[in-house]
Amino acid sequence: MNMLKSFENRDGWIWMNGKIIPWKDANSHIISQGLHYASAVFEGERAYNGKIFKSEEHTKRFFKSAEIIGMEIPFTHDQINKAKYELIDKMNYKNCYVRPLAWRGGNQMGLSTGESNINVAIAVWDDWATYFKIEDQKAGLRLITSPWKRPAPDTAPYEAKASGPYIICTLSKEFAEKKGYHDALMLDYRGYVAEGTGANIFFIKDKNIHTPIPDCFLNGITRQTVIEMATSQGFQITEKHLMPDEIGNYDEAFLTGTAAEITPIKSIDDFKYNTGDNTTTFKFMNDFSDMVKNAS
Numbered sequence: 001m002n003m004l005k006s007f008e009n010r011d012g013w014i015w016m017n018g019k020i021i022p023w024k025d026a027n028s029h030i031i032s033q034g035l036h037y038a039s040a041v042f043e044g045e046r047a048y049n050g051k052i053f054k055s056e057e058h059t060k061r062f063f064k065s066a067e068i069i070g071m072e073i074p075f076t077h078d079q080i081n082k083a084k085y086e087l088i089d090k091m092n093y094k095n096c097y098v099r100p101l102a103w104r105g106g107n108q109m110g111l112s113t114g115e116s117n118i119n120v121a122i123a124v125w126d127d128w129a130t131y132f133k134i135e136d137q138k139a140g141l142r143l144i145t146s147p148w149k150r151p152a153p154d155t156a157p158y159e160a161k162a163s164g165p166y167i168i169c170t171l172s173k174e175f176a177e178k179k180g181y182h183d184a185l186m187l188d189y190r191g192y193v194a195e196g197t198g199a200n201i202f203f204i205k206d207k208n209i210h211t212p213i214p215d216c217f218l219n220g221i222t223r224q225t226v227i228e229m230a231t232s233q234g235f236q237i238t239e240k241h242l243m244p245d246e247i248g249n250y251d252e253a254f255l256t257g258t259a260a261e262i263t264p265i266k267s268i269d270d271f272k273y274n275t276g277d278n279t280t281t282f283k284f285m286n287d288f289s290d291m292v293k294n295a296s
């Protein structure tokens with residue numbers, strides 16, 4: 001698929017409110033609470049060899065996200081699970097990114113939600129074979145610390161993959177890219193290291209792996225998978241609050257996310273990390289790649 005082609009103007013199909021419809025007809029009116037107030041939740045999933053990795057976990061998080069922001073999705077888990085596969089089949093994909101979205105529509109404007117209608121759609125695309133450019137994913141990313149922080153748990157619902165808080169990620173990403181970096185490291189409201197703009201972060205020193213405690217940001221499904229995988233390989237994983245001046249104590253660092261998968265980090269601000277074929281990160285990338293392709 002042509003990379004320059006906009007996401008709106010494509011051929012293909014989208015599942016929307018219970019039906020598979022032509023991609024170009026999957027429109028929503030501009031008067032909608034989802035668009036104006038970011039009253040929306042979404043998922044990001046990947047299918048490998050025709051099978052969505054951790055599909056059930058993603059569907060559960062989708063419903064949980066909606067529940068946390070007070071939205072009732074008018075479909076069952078089963079219907080969403082089936083819809084994802086129907087759509088992948090219809091699009092004839094084996095490997096693709098899967099994007100379920102639920103948003104408050106235009107039955108009501110303003111901030112009241114009592115009369116709101118809920119729309120649900122699923123789109124799939126195959127452009128994101130890698131989320132970062134393949135050469136950057138191989139060589140490692142350059143990150144810069146963002147001036148934008150992950151908010152406190154009583155400021156934003158951090159366990160929901162809700163659209164609203166993503167403006168913090170967008171601002172951080174824009175800050176990094178304008179300065180010539182690939183991505184940003186976000187700290188949290190207390191000043192602890194939190195995560196990348198769309199991915200969790202890990203640090204490695206020998207057999208020890210440290211990762212921030214997900215107490216104000218998403219405990220990613222990939223993060224949990226990597227923790228299990230590394231533990232089963234004999235690594236010692238510690239979830240801890242990490243101060244920015246500690247990130248120079250590690251040999252390697254990497255990001256994890258459904259889109260990012262496992263992506264090595266070459267530097268954060270002035271700290272440099274090992275990258276390349278001899279690193280633990282490289283081994284994890286290969287192991288993860290085998291795992292997702294062979295998951296049944």
Ligand code: PMP
Nearest residue numbers: 198199200220221222223257258
């Ligand atoms: N943090 C943020 C801000 C994200 O957008 C994502 C991607 N969903 C993650 C972490 C990683 O989550 P997962 O591994 O479940 O994709």
